[in-house]
Amino acid sequence: MTQTPRIGRKKMVILGGGFAGTMMANKFAKALDLDEWSITVVDRDNTHVYQPGLLFLPFGMYRANDIKRPRNALMPPGVDFLVQPVEQVDVDARKVVLEGGGTLEYDILILATGTRTAPEDTPGLKGEQWYRSIYDFYTMEGAVRLGNHLADFDGGTLVLNVVDMPIKCPVAPLEFVFLADAFFTERGIRDKVKIIYATPLSGAFTKPKASAALGDLLRRKNIELVPDFALDRVDEAGRKLVGYDGTELAFDTLVTIPLHHGMDAIKRSGLGDDFGFVPTDKHTLQVVGHPEIFALGDGTNLPTSKAGSVAHFEGEVLIENVLRFIDGRPLVPDFDGHANCFIETGHGKAVLIDFNYTTEPLPGKFPLPGFGPFTLLGESYTNHWGKLGFRWVYWHLLAKGEELPLDHRMLMHGKWS
């Protein structure tokens, strides 16, 4: 068993080299004196996937290679990047235990381990029909296989089901059905495909104004909304979804958004709630009960969207608070739950929503009041170009920890209430 000695520089360890971990490594490498601090990022593999791009793979708009990069190429000079699964965190000894037994001591720990889908938790979901008539698109393998399936799909009932909340990017399932509508229309077979959107929510989305606007879009695109659908099991042989109340939904192809969990290493460390999400102060991003640990991204239990934009806004508050913690100054309760998501609606258009813990998505213009160029809670071609441009912004600015000319707090300028 190797052990890193606690000598010389103080140690920051970042668990997870996905979006949030990579961004924070880049930010801390600029903000900390690397003669005084070492920064080590750990991830279990060296492939960083641009997850928003997974939405486009099933429709042939991107290929797998368009959305992958080596993680180490995104790390800044002076940061150590280790490819090794984390077994658990020993919070009393302040060390991270790696698979194989190696350990990393820390003075400050940043948790950015994200979330994983768990199709195995729903009876019948990951059985014989998995990747035959049942697909996911939240994993690279699922998105690629679904793409192959849809290329040959010539008609029938396609059901998209969100098993339960919370999920990553809660608008991605809606985007999927909007893009499916456009895809089948462009292939000339829309009249042969019934598209159903079955959700545990009472409408198309969580917040009333967005739910009404997006529900209206579903109607206009002839996509059937099945609200309040609480999935109990999948009847594989009968190709049916069965709800807890006995409601049945037949499918030819099922696209599932499975249950989401926090990571097992977090659960093993006693740092997670019942689902493995890290209890985190919703305004300071300090982990509850562990002053030297901070968390951001999909792995927290915060009541906002699990989205890259959220991790980006969190990053600005997290770095400020870690620097304050190091200096012994009080933390600032500055994170307001700000989320900002483009929603692809098909045929070259998209909607943009901007909201936080207390303010629901409202119509208006973003980021410049009265001008935009983006339209809030309304479709536009410019929004779609914003969504496509996000990939470049992700790799070159966000993951690199660069500042954007956007406030981390949600602003009311340009919004009509």
Ligand SMILES: Cc1cc2nc3c(=O)[nH]c(=O)nc-3n(C[C@H](O)[C@H](O)[C@H](O)COP(=O)(O)OP(=O)(O)OC[C@H]3O[C@@H](n4cnc5c(N)ncnc54)[C@H](O)[C@@H]3O)c2cc1C
């Ligand atoms: C289909 C889809 C569409 C999306 N669209 C958008 C969008 O349009 N806009 C947007 O803002 N967001 C979008 N998102 C969400 C966005 O991708 C995530 O919110 C973002 O990646 C979260 O970053 P993270 O660092 O918290 O998690 P991740 O990027 O998932 O990183 C977590 C990292 O932790 C590592 N890890 C976990 N456990 C261990 C362990 N035990 N040992 C070692 N390493 C470990 C993982 O390997 C992973 O690299 C989308 C997501 C999906 C799936």
